[in-house]
Amino acid sequence: NAGVTQTPKFQVLKTGQSMTLQCAQDMNHEYMSWYRQDPGMGLRLIHYSVGAGITDQGEVPNGYNVSRSTTEDFPLRLLSAAPSQTSVYFCASSYGAGTSGSDTQYFGPGTRLTVL
Amino acid sequence: AQSVTQLGSHVSVSEGALVLLRCNYSSSVPPYLFWYVQYPNQGLQLLLKYTSAATLVKGINGFEAEFKKSETSFHLTKPSAHMSDAAEYFCAVSETVRNTGKLIFGQGTTLQVKP
Numbered sequence: 001n002a003g004v005t006q007t008p009k010f011q012v013l014k015t016g017q018s019m020t021l022q023c024a025q026d027m028n029h030e031y032m033s034w035y036r037q038d039p040g041m042g043l044r045l046i047h048y049s050v051g052a053g054i055t056d057q058g059e060v061p062n063g064y065n066v067s068r069s070t071t072e073d074f075p076l077r078l079l080s081a082a083p084s085q086t087s088v089y090f091c092a093s094s095y096g097a098g099t100s101g102s103d104t105q106y107f108g109p110g111t112r113l114t115v116l
Numbered sequence: 117a118q119s120v121t122q123l124g125s126h127v128s129v130s131e132g133a134l135v136l137l138r139c140n141y142s143s144s145v146p147p148y149l150f151w152y153v154q155y156p157n158q159g160l161q162l163l164l165k166y167t168s169a170a171t172l173v174k175g176i177n178g179f180e181a182e183f184k185k186s187e188t189s190f191h192l193t194k195p196s197a198h199m200s201d202a203a204e205y206f207c208a209v210s211e212t213v214r215n216t217g218k219l220i221f222g223q224g225t226t227l228q229v230k231p
């Protein structure tokens with residue numbers, strides 16, 4: 001299994017540009033999520049999904065959109081990039097759809113995004 | 117609301133010394149607690165987790181953590197540090213109030229291991 005994969009690894013955008021960060025998992029996990037990591041702030045949840053066709057907002061959803069048309073894929077869209085969205089983005093997945101909260105989440109390698 | 121506080125953003129130890137990384141949580145319900153490790157330029161990897169079974173939890177790479185309800189703590193320890201342990205460590209609690217599966221992370225602790 002490849003686990004959780006993310007593309008691209010690095011991206012530089014200009015303010016106002018849009019782009020999609022890709023995330024895929026091959027473990028048949030129901031739960032998928034997007035986090036952003038900023039220095040001194042740990043990881044903060046952007047959006048999450050408990051199954052295909054179901055998404056919900058996390059802690060910092062503004063400026064981001066998600067959809068979940070398949071179990072495997074969970075892309076994150078930046079609608080109009082801003083410098084405040086410069087961060088490292090991690091996708092994660094777990095087997096359970098948050099039924100107990102004890103399931104291990106598996107993280108992708110991250111996408112390092114810079115917005116100029 | 118649930119929260120996690122990691123005491124000390126940077127911890128430095130000598131190789132072979134005890135590693136102690138502190139984590140305190142706030143939760144109104146019995147929590148599920150996790151420690152993750154992040155090596156430079158990589159994603160997060162699970163070290164261990166507490167899911168209300170044994171209070172002393174053993175993880176990978178010789179790490180363990182003890183859940184202490186009275187102190188609302190879940191500190192991570194390793195008896196003898198190795199150079200390869202240098203990384204950033206995150207404590208997290210699972211959001212159980214609405215069962216969203218959301219992880220609430222602490223700010224992270226960078227472990228430096230000196231030769």
